[in-house]
Amino acid sequence: MRKGLTILVGVTTVAFAIASAEAKSQLRVVVGYYSAATQGIFEGMAKDFNAANPDADIKVEVVEWDNLQQRLTTDIAGGTAPDIAMIGTRWLVDFVKNDIAEPLDSYITPDVKARFMENFMAPSTINGKLYGLPVAASARAMYYNKDLLARAGIKDPPENWDTLVADAKKIKALGSDIYGFALQGKEIETDAYWYYSLWTHGGELIEGGKSGVASAGAIEALALYRSLIDQGLTEPDPTGYNRQDIERLFKQGRIGMILTGPWLRGQMKTDAPDLSYGIAPIPAGSTKATYGVTDDLMVFKSSQQKKLAWRFLTEAAFAPKWRIEFTTKEGFLPVTKVEAEQPQFVNDPQLKAFTEMLPYAHFAPPVPNWEQMADATIRALQKVYTGEAKPDAALKEAASSIDSILQQQ
Amino acid sequence: MHGSAVRLGMTSSVKFTRRAVPYLLVLPSVILALWIIGYPILDVANMSLHAVNRFGQFKGFAGFDNFSHLVKEPLFSGCLFRTLLWTVSVVGGTVVLSMPIALILNENFGGRRIARIIIMLPWAVSLTMSGIVWRWALDGQSGMFNATLFSFGIIHQPIAWLATAGTAFPVEIAIGILVSIPFSVTVYLGGLSSFPEEIFEAAKIDGASAWQQWRYLTLPLLRPFINIVLVLNTIYVFNSFPLIWVMTQGDPANSTDIFVTWLYKLAFRYGKLDVAAALSLVMFLILLSFTIVYSALAMREDKEAAESPDASAPARAGT
Numbered sequence: 001m002r003k004g005l006t007i008l009v010g011v012t013t014v015a016f017a018i019a020s021a022e023a024k025s026q027l028r029v030v031v032g033y034y035s036a037a038t039q040g041i042f043e044g045m046a047k048d049f050n051a052a053n054p055d056a057d058i059k060v061e062v063v064e065w066d067n068l069q070q071r072l073t074t075d076i077a078g079g080t081a082p083d084i085a086m087i088g089t090r091w092l093v094d095f096v097k098n099d100i101a102e103p104l105d106s107y108i109t110p111d112v113k114a115r116f117m118e119n120f121m122a123p124s125t126i127n128g129k130l131y132g133l134p135v136a137a138s139a140r141a142m143y144y145n146k147d148l149l150a151r152a153g154i155k156d157p158p159e160n161w162d163t164l165v166a167d168a169k170k171i172k173a174l175g176s177d178i179y180g181f182a183l184q185g186k187e188i189e190t191d192a193y194w195y196y197s198l199w200t201h202g203g204e205l206i207e208g209g210k211s212g213v214a215s216a217g218a219i220e221a222l223a224l225y226r227s228l229i230d231q232g233l234t235e236p237d238p239t240g241y242n243r244q245d246i247e248r249l250f251k252q253g254r255i256g257m258i259l260t261g262p263w264l265r266g267q268m269k270t271d272a273p274d275l276s277y278g279i280a281p282i283p284a285g286s287t288k289a290t291y292g293v294t295d296d297l298m299v300f301k302s303s304q305q306k307k308l309a310w311r312f313l314t315e316a317a318f319a320p321k322w323r324i325e326f327t328t329k330e331g332f333l334p335v336t337k338v339e340a341e342q343p344q345f346v347n348d349p350q351l352k353a354f355t356e357m358l359p360y361a362h363f364a365p366p367v368p369n370w371e372q373m374a375d376a377t378i379r380a381l382q383k384v385y386t387g388e389a390k391p392d393a394a395l396k397e398a399a400s401s402i403d404s405i406l407q408q409q
Numbered sequence: 410m411h412g413s414a415v416r417l418g419m420t421s422s423v424k425f426t427r428r429a430v431p432y433l434l435v436l437p438s439v440i441l442a443l444w445i446i447g448y449p450i451l452d453v454a455n456m457s458l459h460a461v462n463r464f465g466q467f468k469g470f471a472g473f474d475n476f477s478h479l480v481k482e483p484l485f486s487g488c489l490f491r492t493l494l495w496t497v498s499v500v501g502g503t504v505v506l507s508m509p510i511a512l513i514l515n516e517n518f519g520g521r522r523i524a525r526i527i528i529m530l531p532w533a534v535s536l537t538m539s540g541i542v543w544r545w546a547l548d549g550q551s552g553m554f555n556a557t558l559f560s561f562g563i564i565h566q567p568i569a570w571l572a573t574a575g576t577a578f579p580v581e582i583a584i585g586i587l588v589s590i591p592f593s594v595t596v597y598l599g600g601l602s603s604f605p606e607e608i609f610e611a612a613k614i615d616g617a618s619a620w621q622q623w624r625y626l627t628l629p630l631l632r633p634f635i636n637i638v639l640v641l642n643t644i645y646v647f648n649s650f651p652l653i654w655v656m657t658q659g660d661p662a663n664s665t666d667i668f669v670t671w672l673y674k675l676a677f678r679y680g681k682l683d684v685a686a687a688l689s690l691v692m693f694l695i696l697l698s699f700t701i702v703y704s705a706l707a708m709r710e711d712k713e714a715a716e717s718p719d720a721s722a723p724a725r726a727g728t
Binding site for chain 2: 069070073074076077078094098100185186187235236237238239240241249369371372375378379380382383385386388401
């Protein structure tokens, strides 16, 4: 009986879907899941747009970020790509190389362009053409546990790596299960955790078409992390800890300083409301740096509704009302000027720590097969963190495998 | 004359129909099996001979380029070695450890049913779930495993089991054995319960010790069941993805990567669908040749055993 009913419902749904698809021009939008708020925000945009355009039918689908890339890949392979998708900006290179993303230069007006902060448009521009609009932006900074620093007699958070080492020693002395500095050693963004050190030591990921992970600055950057492990200033065996693991230690009040993104602010409110923490820039080496990451909304070349898609982007997704709603609820940095002017962003001292770092932001280099290069780097880092190899040997091996990946293209 | 010819024609057509019926009956399943098994293999084989981009679009014939590319990958030999080590250790451990468990569970004792259920329970839990539970249990900071060792005074410093190459892979092999035991015990128990009581009684009367009963009666009788456990476990374990993926994703520094986890990275993380297809084909051929060689060996043994009662007769007479 129940089965029969389900089939009946299924058949009717399909029938209705076919009927409505004939009457309206449907637009499929796939977005990544940031938080429980994501679905509501994009449904809201769709509702607004559908109300203003009765002949349009926007279908929003929210997909977990972990599965998003694979999901889009299979959709593209199967010829069922959506019209608009949210993507990590660094995936764009592969999309452009395979002629899957629609260039947006012929659609964009100076007026729309002027809405955005310029430095966030740069990563979406490939070979002089714009392929995506930045929807979310984050930079990384250093969170520090105010209580631990005070107990260790430290007044201000460290501004450079030398002070960080000295401060971490003082924090370590507080107890055997308290660690001065968190070091991420496994899974997604293990490489990024080291890039902070690499960039502040004057290194670059790619220099003149070759890998820069074995440069003098890079070796110095990794030697610094290794010395932190040797002196017991990080949690033991960092290769056992992914990003969530070290963030959890920080929430438990057992980590003095940790480098991470703005999302931790939101988590602290619910997971560790009593922990008093501050946010400061990433410690400087020979220079200042942070990791800038953007996500984009892009239009597929295969879409039959490109004009409608563009109108949805400019009239709903990037309308000031929804931009402010999105950035406030998801906790990212403002990407359009109107957001940045909102009092809740201007008056937020914690957010200021992130936005002040933006002029020093480095983005992932726009090269294809980036994930494979990142994994080669992670392999080298893990060899050093476990003591299996010395920094220069491990990094030279990584650089040569990255070079051969670069040559394959 | 005329009539008998008709009768003759009828009988031969009946004969033909009789002979054809079984084939006609299995034909649908054969077609289905060919479609389900054959089509993907052909598709993967086709993909492995072409240059394919990360979106599955074919970019021209590549000959054996993908295979030579695969073999040249620095991770290939390491992954091959670990895949073999993983398969041999887990299957070997399972085949050996399941035996005493099955023998005990075959005995009559109070609470045997409950004991059987407890042994079978891990089977009901998905491998992913077991992996997650063990990942937590083996955590260096807050894992139950360390806590237990602590309270028994076995260790005095927490060990991050999954963080170093030296411990992560052996621990994963041990867990692989643990989750393979229920299936193997079930197969063994099925075999044990099918043996006639009489031969054991006769052996007992003849004064055979427990060891002799096991060595000369149970083990030879269990032979076909051991073969099943060995072949099926080899196929499952060789291709087993969830445990390693959930616990370490091949980390640290690829020291726990086996073919199937590397395959996933190649296909879905690096977008090298063509090289991944070549690797799948290599994996398929390894398993296929193992199964064929092993089945052939097992069959030959059976045949020899069946042909040699005369050879063993004098020996029996001599005792």
